[in-house]
Amino acid sequence: xxxxxxxxxxxxxxxxxxxxxxxxxxxxxxxxxxxxxxxxxxxxxxxxxxxxxxxxxxxxxxxxxxxxxxxxxxxxxxxxxxxxxxxxxxxxxxxxxxxxxxxxxxxxxxxxxxxxxxxxxxxxxxxxxxxxxxxxxxxxxxxxxxxxxxxxxxxxxxxxxxxxxxxxxxxxxxxxxxxxxxxxxxxxxxxxxxxxxxxxxxxxxxxxxxxxxxxx
Ligand code: AP5
Numbered sequence: 001x002x003x004x005x006x007x008x009x010x011x012x013x014x015x016x017x018x019x020x021x022x023x024x025x026x027x028x029x030x031x032x033x034x035x036x037x038x039x040x041x042x043x044x045x046x047x048x049x050x051x052x053x054x055x056x057x058x059x060x061x062x063x064x065x066x067x068x069x070x071x072x073x074x075x076x077x078x079x080x081x082x083x084x085x086x087x088x089x090x091x092x093x094x095x096x097x098x099x100x101x102x103x104x105x106x107x108x109x110x111x112x113x114x115x116x117x118x119x120x121x122x123x124x125x126x127x128x129x130x131x132x133x134x135x136x137x138x139x140x141x142x143x144x145x146x147x148x149x150x151x152x153x154x155x156x157x158x159x160x161x162x163x164x165x166x167x168x169x170x171x172x173x174x175x176x177x178x179x180x181x182x183x184x185x186x187x188x189x190x191x192x193x194x195x196x197x198x199x200x201x202x203x204x205x206x207x208x209x210x211x212x213x214x215x216x
Contacts, residue, residue: 001026001079002104003211004086006182007112009056009170010119010126012196012203014135016112017083019204027075030083031064033133034071040130054160056169058087058177065094072098087178092185108211109185112196112203116171123167127156141200 001024005013014030021028035053038046045067049059058064068085086092099105114122125138127147131154136143143149147156161170185191192210196203 001108001211002099002106003080004082004106004109004185005112006109006185007196008114008116008119008174008178009167010123011112011114012122012200013083013112014133015141015200016196016204016207017081018134019200020081020207024079027078027080028083029068029071029080029085030133031067031085031087032083034067035059035064036130054166056161056166056173058173061088061090061094065091068095069098072102072104086181089181089184092181106190109191110207110211111182111191111193113193114196118197119171120167123162123170124164126159126162128159129154130157 003020003026005017007013014032017028017030020026032053035046035049039050039053040046045063048063052059064085064087068082068091072080082095086095095106122137122140125140127136127138127143128134129136129149129152132149132152134149134151135141136149136156143156148154149156160166182191192207194203194206194210196206
């Protein structure tokens with residue numbers, strides 16, 4: 001299965017990708033996680049990306065496309081989940097080109113639909129593991145031990161771009177630059193719209209039903 005998890009900031013892409021990865025043994029390619037790692041390692045890409053990310057702006061297309069291309073070329077025959085990519089029409093076109101070269105077309109683009117009030121609630125209460133990337137929420141998915149990752153024991157982080165001003169900017173950037181990508185995939189008839197409000201497991205089974213769990 002080759003799938004894109006699409007949706008606004010806070011719609012649950014990382015949460016659902018983590019479940020799908022565990023359940024179906026897929027490779028999880030999250031551009032946000034890859035960029036955050038580059039920032040924390042102070043690589044050339046990280047230094048370029050940091051100021052865009054802190055403000056909630058998109059990192060330039062050429063930087064992100066190069067990252068995803070490398071990753072897709074290195075994973076072999078295993079299925080994958082793209083989380084947070086593509087976010088612009090240019091990225092969607094570049095992705096198509098790489099996947100044609102690799103002979104691995106997308107099976108589905110899953111669009112997680114959540115209203116804006118709920119997105120703000122989710123993002124402002126989010127905590128993330130800086131080590132393994134597992135997302136938490138102070139109310140809806142608290143860790144077993146306060147501020148500590150259940151999976152790897154690292155201290156949880158409140159992301160810089162989960163502060164109010166950056167959240168507002170990310171939602172604006174999503175509406176202006178990313179939402180138009182939905183039309184691109186609707187015209188290819190691989191777009192699945194999912195109601196992503198409700199229990200995390202409930203949303204996961206809606207995704208499996210829409211895509212066809214036998215295909216994972
Ligand atoms: P990225 O890390 O991709 O951030 P994002 O898309 O803004 O998405 P989020 O990680 O904020 O949310 P999510 O949908 O994964 O939700 P989550 O599962 O965590 O990107 C960060 C930055 O990197 C960008 O702003 C940009 O600068 C740069 N970047 C990345 N990709 C790029 C690209 N392709 N091009 C250019 N720049 C790029 O859930 C959120 C919270 O809600 C959690 O606390 C979770 O526990 C909770 N939650 C999840 N599901 C539910 C549920 N069903 N009910 C209640 N709570 C829930």
